[in-house]
Structures are given as structure tokens and as C-alpha cells.
Amino acid sequence: MDQIITWTDIGPLTDIPRQGARTVEHPAGRIAVFRTIDDQVFALRDACPHKQGPLSEGIVHGQAVTCPLHNWVIDLVSGQATGPDEGCTGTIPARLEDGRVVLGLVPWREGAAHG
């Protein structure tokens, strides 16, 4: 399937707290955009592979976030649960351009799988 990625500016990095996250509403589901202590950005679907907990509300440490509901630790790079837990949430390409956060989004079609 052809997928065209549109790089979409969602706002300045400074609007996301360090070691924290903000969310972006997308028709395919909410996206959590994380900022680490050293100002890297990552984006994941805002739903824990365990029971869909809002990862955007977790504690961010290193390149991981601890889910606020039952403490699964999710790797921000791969979206994979770490340690003994198994599961994966979708990742969305994210990068910084001149201090602005840009997400690589796939145009959403009704019925298409999550990005």
C-alpha cells in the first residue's frame, strides 16, 4: 500500500514540558508526544499495549515512559513494552526542526489501520 507521509508542524518544543508529554488529536486516535530530559521528541499512540492507559500521563525517564495505570515501561523509540511485559504500541515518526516539533503523519482513511 502506498503511504504518503506528511510532515506536520504541531507546535514549539517549549510547549511540551521536559520529561513530560502533550497530546495531539488525530482521527485515528490520540497521539502522545514526549520530550525527554535532553530535548528529544518521540511520538506514540497514546494507548498502552496493556489496557490502553494514557501513556502521555506517565513519568518519562531516559527514553522510556512508565504507564500511569499499571506501571508497564514502554520504550519511546520502538513502542515496545520492556522487561517481562510484552506488547507494542504504534510509533509515529517525530523530529525537531528549528525548535518546532514535526510529526510524520499518514493521511487518515476511514477503516485504515492505526499509523
Add this chain to the structure above:
Amino acid sequence: MTHISHPSPSGAGRPRLVVIGNGMAGIRAVEDLLDRAPGLYDITVFGAEPRVNYNRIMLSPLLSGEKSFTDIVLNDADWYTANGITLHAGDPVVSIDRLGRKVLAQSGTEVPYDRLLIATGSGPVIIPVPGHDLPGVVTFRDVDDVDKMLAAAGGGGSAVVIGGGLLGLEAAVGLQSQGMDVTVLHLADHVMERQLDASAGHLLAEELERRGVRVITGADTAEIAGDDHVRAVRLKDGTEIPASLVVMAVGIRPNTTLAAEAGIDVERGIVVDDFMTTSDPAVLAVGECVQHRGQCYGLVQPLFEMAKVVGARLAGLETDGYAGSVTSTKLKVTGVDVFSAGDFSGGPGTEDIVFRDAGRGVYKRLVLEDGRVKGAVLYGDTADGAWYFQLLKAGEDVSDRRDTLLFGQAFAAAGGAGTANPTDAVAALPDDAEICGCNGVCKGTITKAIAEHGLTTLEEVKARTKASASCGSCAGLMEGLLAHALGDGYEASEVKALCTCTDHDHDSIRRLIKAKTLKSIPAVMQALEWKTPDGCASCRPALNFYLLAAWPGEYVDHAASRFVNERLHANIQKDGTYSVVPRMWGGLTNPRELRAIADVADKYDIPTLKVTGGQRIDLLGVKKEDLPGVWAALNAAGMVSGHAYGKSLRTVKTCVGSEWCRFGTQASMSIGMSLERMTWGSWTPHKFKMAVSGCPRNCAEATIKDFGVVATDGGFDLYVGGNGGMKVRACDLLCKVTTEDEVHEYVGAFMQLYREEARYLERTAPWIERVGLDFVRSRMVDDAGNRAALHARFLDSQSHSQSDPWAERATPCGQHANDFKTLASVE
């Protein structure tokens, strides 16, 4: 205006090279050319500054007084003469005529060229805030700027440096050593954020503060105030800092106007190819003014690499061209060692190795990717900076010595390379290597003591050598030495570390926070040698609590280290919505409160209202974005947060007591209310619940609470250490008292003792089982003086924490404006 000219020795016919810019890159290119092909060109140099070529990076020592101008001159007037170069100093070029192949200078001088080299460097960025053009506002770029600063510093006074990057900090330290009172304003969260990670930035700011330079981060300048001269700098948050001198050091911008006006391709800088040629083949450019492969540079090393290519090209020699540079940075402040190189931002697929030596104030972080060094940040000990930079540039695979890399090059050279085992690494250290920084104990002393006295445990070594007896941060190294000396016979001591980020346990962390006056999470992580850059979801909340408890009123709560419930002041539910539980003091309510709850439930479509087990009403299923609105409505009816989410005082349950009940002996409702008013808003290691029953029938279930009060005919029985939950524990009777004032004092003292002594997430029941009831009695029942002191400390910290977190967030502006909103919506 100075002119150094000379009759050309070999007469006309030589091609004419004109250089615009008498700075570091332009003249280095000329030097490289002269090395290879002396006498090939007839050279003319224009410089805007009225002086010979000097070492710009030495302006910092010039400012601090460590050097004089003659010390920093690179090429004096004789050099120009000896090499047949005509210098027009103090005469900037104002236009380039590319068709006529000549340049025009301000003085009217016109010089034709066959080859033109633009090396105009860059200029300081001025933020256009009101007052930026007042006398007393200076930049930091050339000797004139330094002269202005020195003149201002002569009168003492205060200076504000806007910008906490490399230049700003060097200016600040320089001005401080000239006797000024200096404040650095920095917009980002930590200084030198382009060169340093947060940990190193924090150490640097601390060191500067120690030297008397004040650093304010997150500072956004609104205005420079003054009438005919600067008087103060005003920040957006209203803070005003007096200043007789303001140094703007917020960044640099390539000087491209001349080139752009001549129709040469310019983006951020003058665009050049790998051979430093601009869009006009007759025109080369070099230095900070250029943009090569999309990159502009602000350090000399890349400029020198470019200059070499220019020299070779002009000499007509073969060259591979310039391929871009990996740069490294050092801060030139005497006594502060900072080094950074490459890309240390981490990123997908990278791995961090962190080393901290609190005794020596050292922090080192290497970022590896595919087994290769990708970036490095060193603070406090930069001796190995050059080595890491070498490894980085060479792209050497270092996976085999991953675990010992941070011991440095000397260790690797001593045969350590290839050892992947930290125990061997310690073993390979020389005998005079200092192991315990606090007590100055060397490795040799320790190994000798182990051998001579047959020591087998860390405790024995501690007692014998004093090593690790102070801050304890070298315990890991000592274990390594013991393990090496005793081989398999050694079993490491069982310390229950707080989490895998550290070797310290809860108690030693608490003790060290006080003993070493550590006042922030980064300070704790550095001093106690955390093994990760920023901890984890276990240690960060614990540290945040310990710091709050240790430094009430001083420590600023760190939201990113709080569990979501405490960060958002509401309980997260299984579907990601929240519950809101307002306080009902002592379980009492009234029509006004009930009406407000009903109205807010209607207005925000709150699906569930429930009476909790804590005698109050829970509004369940509130959407995150509605929280501020719900709180504002509850606040308006006089209700505040119930902290149903917090490791803090939850509820004080009461029965109706003597106010109504035919058996009641004391007014349990009013006592419960006043206890709740005294204790709400306090942070504790775990949640803390109380209850007051009006008689021994105990309808408020006071004997399974953290603190329970049961009224009797003669006064009150005070109970502690109970809870319901999975493992029910009935309270222990602490003591009997007779007055309500005593009840208050005992509650305050007990909460403070619990706060100061228990471990994070340890409720009163397991805490008392661990330390024993006698411990509690000895501290606050038998010792009236200590009880009063505990109570006083409790009240003091309450004076700082008793504010309604909802009211602070219910208004849709200010510092929490973004907390409840989504960042963006996309289609």
C-alpha cells in the same frame, strides 16, 4: 585607519587576491596559501577593525585580565610587510563589483581582484527588545567590545549578561573577576544547552553560583530599562534586575550582506561547495560567514579545516575539499573543566554510559551508537576529552571495552583495553589512585589493609581505613577492590538499593540529602552517583518527596517527577478520565456545597457521583480538559482539593459525637474538622488517614487509621499505625491525653516524625512494625521537648504547602495554562 602597503616586488602581472575580513579564518587561509606558494599573489586585505589580526577566542582572557592585547596578536604589522600584504585596517569593504572585479571600501579606496576571498565572520545577534540600543548595552565580539566592558567594570556596579551560552558565560566570569556583580539570564532550562546535557549544565550553573555569578534560567527578557543609560533589565514575569552594563550574548549571525548585495548565493550563510567556492567561481569564502552542506560553524577548528582547502585551491594544488567537521567545545573559564563533542542528544538506537564521581565533582557521559562513540559530555575531568573526540572522529568500534571506557585513556593504555569487567578495571588502577575522595584514601592503602588485616567485608575496610565512611559514594569501588582481593570468597553486602539507578538505599539517600545540603534532583543524582541520566519512575518521585521534606519552602516541587494523580491533582480512572473529590472537613457538608456539586455535575455531564469510604463525595468520569472548570466551580462554593490522589493527608473521618449522640463524650465533629484544617495539604511518605470517634463505641473506625482519636470520659486515647486495605492492622495505643490542644500537638508531631523517618511509600503500619512502637514513644511521648520541636517543624512546613492546588490551576492562564490542553489537532 591603518595602512600597511609596499611596492610589489615582482611588479605587475601577478594575479591579485583581495581578502575581505582580517579575522581568524581569512588570515589563516592566507597563511596556508603563503606556506604552499609564497609570492604567487599580490595580496590585499581589508579589515573593518582598526588593528592587526588577533586571536578572537582569547577575548575572554583579555576581559578577565589574564592576557593583554599584545599577548593575543596573531600577526603583527611586520608580518604583513614581510609577506608583501597590503592591509587596509579600519576600512570595511562596502561593495563588491563582480562584473568589474573590484571592491570598494568605505574610504573610497577601490581595489581590483582576480580572486576574491570573503571572510567576514559573523556578528552578534541583538534581540530587539525595547531599550536594546541604550548606551551601556554591549555585545561580545571584538576588542572594542572588551574595552567598553572594561570601562564599565571600572566603576564596579552590576552587570546583566543576556545569554548563558559559551560566550555569555565567559563574559560573565570575566566581568565578575573585574569586580562586577553579575547575573546571567538564560532562556532555556539549563546553561549551554547546545553543548551540555542537563546534568552537566546543572553542575556548571552550581559552580558559577559558587563563584558569585547568579544564573537565572527560563528567563525571558521583556525590556531593558533606562533613560539615557541602562538602569535595569526587566523579565516577562515582572522581575527587575538592576544593571549598569548589559551584555547581549544570545547568538551569532553570519555576515552575509556584502555577498548578498553582490548577487552571490546566500542562505543562512554564504553558500559554498566543498572547495569553498561561492556561486561565483572567482569568489571564495571561508569562516563563520559560510554555509557548507547546510551547516554554519561558530568555532575555529572547522574554519581552520576550511582555510586549508582555500590555501590549497589558491595555490593551485590538488585537494580533496572540505567535507564538514565534527566539533568539540571547551569552556575557557579557569578552573572549570567542561568538554563536549559530537551528538550527545541520544536518539533511537543509542546507548548511554554514565559515570559520576561526586567526591571530585565529575560527570561523564558517552553516547554510543552501534558500538561507536557518537557524543561525549565531560564535566570536572576533561583529561580524556581529546581521546573520546579521537575515537568519535575515527568511528572506531569500542564495544569490547564498553564497561571500562569511562576510566579513560590512561587506563586503556595500562592494559585495560579489552577488559570488560569493572572489577578488573578497579584492579588495574594504579596504587595512588584516589578511591575515597572525602577522606583522601588511595587504592594502595586499601589493598594493603585488606591483605595485612585479613579484611573481608566493606564494614571492616571502612573501620580500618575510613574509606567510604563519609559520603559512601565510593562503596562500589571498594566492593570491587574486595572482590578482586578475595576472589570467589567475597560476597557483596546486601544493600537494598532504592532502584536500579543507584546503589544507595532510602535511608542513606535521606541522610545524604541533609548532610550534603542537596537541594535538587540533579544535585542528588550527581552527588550520589546515579547510574542513569535522569532516574526512573521509582526513584524520581521518592527523591522529590525527600527533597520536599528536607527543604520545606525552599525546594520547588518537580512536576515531571510526580505520578499523574499528584501532577494533575485528580485520580486517573481506567478509561483515562479523572475523579474529583473535594474536601468535606471532618465529613461535614452543607446545602451550598451540595448544590455546587449538583450544578457542576450537570454542567459537565459528570456520569457518577458516589459517597466514598472517606466520608465525602466523589465526582467520577471527568474529562481532563474539564478539570479546571470543575475546580473553579467547586472553589467558588468554598471547597478545596481533597487530595484523594495524594501521598498526603486524605480524610479525617468523624462520628457525630457529643454534638448529637446520646453517648458522645467529646465533640468529635469539631475536633475532626480542626485536625483536618491543621493537616491538609501536607506531603507524607504514603497516604495518611485519621479519624475521631466520640466514645469507645468507635463509629468512625479510628483504630484502623494512621492516627486515630477515641474520646473517653477522661480525655482521649491516641492510636497510631493502623490501616484497612489488604493487610488489615489495628492501631497501637500510643498514649492517653486530656486536652484538645494535646491532641493537636501529638498529631502534628506524629506526622512530622513519620515524614522525617519513614521511607517513601511506606505507610505508618509497616513503618511502625519496622522501627517499633517504642521508638515512636521515645521520640514524642517521653520527650516533650522533641515533641514540641516536631510539632513546630510540622507547622512550619505547613505554612509553605497549605495552598489549594486546584485554585492555582483553575484559572486558564499563567504557568499551568497548558497542563490541561491538547497541543494540536490534525485532520
